[in-house]
Amino acid sequence: MNDDKNEFWRKIPLWKGVNAADFLSHRWSGDDRLFNFLSAVLPDSVPYDKHSVRMQSREELIKDVLNGVRAATMTIRVTPYVLSRIDWGNPRNDPIFRQFFPMRSVMLPDHPKLSLDSLDEEGDSPVKGLVHRYPDKALFLTTTICPTYCMFCTRSYAVGGNTDTVPKRLKATAKRWDQAFSYIESQPGLHDIVVSGGDSYYLQPDQLRMIGERLIKTPNIRRIRFASKGLAVAPSRIIDEKDDWFRALADVCTRAREAYKSVALHTHFNHPNEISWVTEQACRELMKAGVMVRNQTVLLRGINDDVETMSTLIRKLADNNVFPYYVYQCDMVEKVEHLRTPLQKILDLEAQIRGTIAGFMMPQFVVDLPGGGGKRLACSYKSYDRQTGVSTFTAPALKGRDKENKVYKYYDPLLDVPSP
């Protein structure tokens, strides 16, 4: 997996002179605005489709992206690391480009059941920014910023900057954090906290230490997870000795072990191309520091929805001691109809991959039930009508708001529903 430490970012003409020390520094962010960047990096024309039957000019692609940005629920934000992992000779068909750059030409009209907060997180938030859905677990949304913004983000109602279509509804304030801590401390049944956002990479190291310390000291809390896509999109932060974030995380893990509690980093890789020698080095540092890392992948059409890609991803993660924890069915959020797959796809992938890797490295293939039913194994559906594309699930362990009696529905993309 080690690609001999080649300086892969230098293939981008603007960054030809950038050495490894600069590229790996967390302070270096590339100093070109995105669209200048696109103009500089794209060739005169690029293949429109996988088989290069049709080409698209550079100007047309930039216009396509600009129109996509206007329609999308997320603004564009990417890291130099992400940009340097894209095949700029064929971006339309590149699995990383397609995750972060909306192209109007590939977007499909929303399924009528898509919504902005499809998991009804706001409905399960006793305090703004704290989602308490499962009896013993809560999700603490500490920040609304991420190192990259993913088009398919389940939290597009809250995360990132306002877009032309979505004014974001959550802000990170000290008052909100205090309210969240008070709530966590008042609930003896809560044992497990996910510190997310946004992305915990965007917590300052002293904030990360403070949150970790306070949760470790809270008697009812046994397990803490920091959710961050950082390892996938900016792994250099972990190996940059001048960046204190990783040291802060390692310190919190040490403190937790002393208190006989557990801390883990939950990250988010979607494609094997996201993994380089920089990632491998970062994973080694995490392992040396005793940080448990688990991964949550989102199943995305045309990006990782084939057996070979998903198997390679799982194996590469396992080889780097990152536990492939979940593969999620893409949530029913707005403006991602083109990235969703039918339920049958996740069922097929699970069936074909199980048995090819040790059971403890086999991810759970799940659907996060629209409407707030929580995560259920995809194969646990109660019914699945492939003609209408509607599958149903129940969540008997969830209590309150009549959740235990509710039937939750996942709708396949319209593209996959046979015409009447």
Ligand code: SF4
């Ligand atoms: S990093 Fe996570 S929270 Fe941030 S935009 Fe992507 S999916 Fe959403």
